[in-house]
Amino acid sequence: MSQEISKEALELHRQLITIDGHCDTLLGIQRGYLDFINGFTPPEDPRYKGVVSHIDLPRMKAGGATTQVFACFVEKQYLPSDATNQALRLFDYFYQQVEGSDDFVFVKSAADIRAVKKAGKTSGFLSIEGVESLEGDTAILRNFYKLGLRQAGLTWNWRNQAADGLGEARTGGGLTEFGVELVKEANRLGVILDVAHLAPAGIRDVFAFSEQPILDSHCGAKGVTDHERNLDDEQLDALAKNGGVACITFVPPFINGAVKEYNDRDTASIEDVFKHIDYVAKRIGVDHVGIGSDFDGFDGYLRGIEDISRIPNLTAGLLKRGYKPDEVTKIMGGNYLRVIEQVCG
Numbered sequence: 001m002s003q004e005i006s007k008e009a010l011e012l013h014r015q016l017i018t019i020d021g022h023c024d025t026l027l028g029i030q031r032g033y034l035d036f037i038n039g040f041t042p043p044e045d046p047r048y049k050g051v052v053s054h055i056d057l058p059r060m061k062a063g064g065a066t067t068q069v070f071a072c073f074v075e076k077q078y079l080p081s082d083a084t085n086q087a088l089r090l091f092d093y094f095y096q097q098v099e100g101s102d103d104f105v106f107v108k109s110a111a112d113i114r115a116v117k118k119a120g121k122t123s124g125f126l127s128i129e130g131v132e133s134l135e136g137d138t139a140i141l142r143n144f145y146k147l148g149l150r151q152a153g154l155t156w157n158w159r160n161q162a163a164d165g166l167g168e169a170r171t172g173g174g175l176t177e178f179g180v181e182l183v184k185e186a187n188r189l190g191v192i193l194d195v196a197h198l199a200p201a202g203i204r205d206v207f208a209f210s211e212q213p214i215l216d217s218h219c220g221a222k223g224v225t226d227h228e229r230n231l232d233d234e235q236l237d238a239l240a241k242n243g244g245v246a247c248i249t250f251v252p253p254f255i256n257g258a259v260k261e262y263n264d265r266d267t268a269s270i271e272d273v274f275k276h277i278d279y280v281a282k283r284i285g286v287d288h289v290g291i292g293s294d295f296d297g298f299d300g301y302l303r304g305i306e307d308i309s310r311i312p313n314l315t316a317g318l319l320k321r322g323y324k325p326d327e328v329t330k331i332m333g334g335n336y337l338r339v340i341e342q343v344c345g
């Protein structure tokens with residue numbers, strides 16, 4: 001497909017800053033099958049037969065990627081007593097990649113990201129997905145901030161000390177008292193709040209209590225695909241009022257209603273991503289749309305955007321759909337950068 005990209009699109013892509021709001025790449029590094037710096041090669045270990053890989057440094061460079069947000073997701077086997085340690089281990093895997101390559105830079109602010117772009121390098125921004133690792137204590141958030149954390153997803157699908165994830169939505173619970181304290185402390189410190197996976201009552205509460213713009217780091221629009229992980233029109237409207245950004249994901253079942261399984265690789269494509277971008281842009285404006293692939297968090301390869309090296313296809317496709325260059329620049333990372341600048345500096 002890349003041979004179809006126009007010179008104009010390639011030139012625009014070369015100039016703009018890209019920010020992808022979510023990936024699970026650190027888990028592949030920890031499991032030992034992903035050499036991030038030198039590039040993924042299919043592992044011989046039979047446990048990882050057929051494993052999918054979407055992101056590594058060579059492919060980030062090939063795709064002209066500026067900034068990737070690396071999520072630290074604490075899997076169930078570490079809960080509850082090893083959650084903080086597991087987050088720290090994932091931070092360490094992230095630092096090892098930064099220390100292992102001059103071309104991969106740890107960024108914590110909008111100024112850092114602009115400098116990386118100017119230097120022609122690529123970079124990582126650190127987030128946690130679910131706050132189990134904070135153990136209900138903002139002191140740990142303050143320490144994580146010192147370690148470079150700048151984005152926090154309140155929940156995965158489970159219930160935790162701050163709020164209920166989507167898997168607990170039946171009870172209608174919003175933020176706990178700790179959750180409210182956490183929102184306020186994140187605002188004060190300069191940690192971006194992320195409502196991906198949060199149950200609807202919690203999302204409402206975050207909008208009520210947060211004085212800073214928030215993100216949904218990987219989602220779609222319910223108006224296109226009726227999936228529980230997608231934002232409905234009311235939530236999108238609240239997000240626009242908040243000044244936040246909905247980062248459209250590539251997870252096949254979220255963006256294409258015909259797909260029932262994460263690994264159904266034949267049905268979903270980059271065209272589905274565009275449908276969700278169009279919907280959100282039309283509903284709440286182009287200033288509130290971003291990209292949040294969830295690369296390395298789902299099986300299969302989305303047609304047209306099989307891995308991070310293919311993101312020039314997003315720039316080209318948006319231009320083709322009639323978005324102006326400055327609008328494409330906003331969607332590909334400019335809006336996300338605005339939130340980082342406002343919240344983190």
Ligand SMILES: [Zn+2]
Nearest residue numbers: 129196197218
């Ligand atoms: Zn997720």
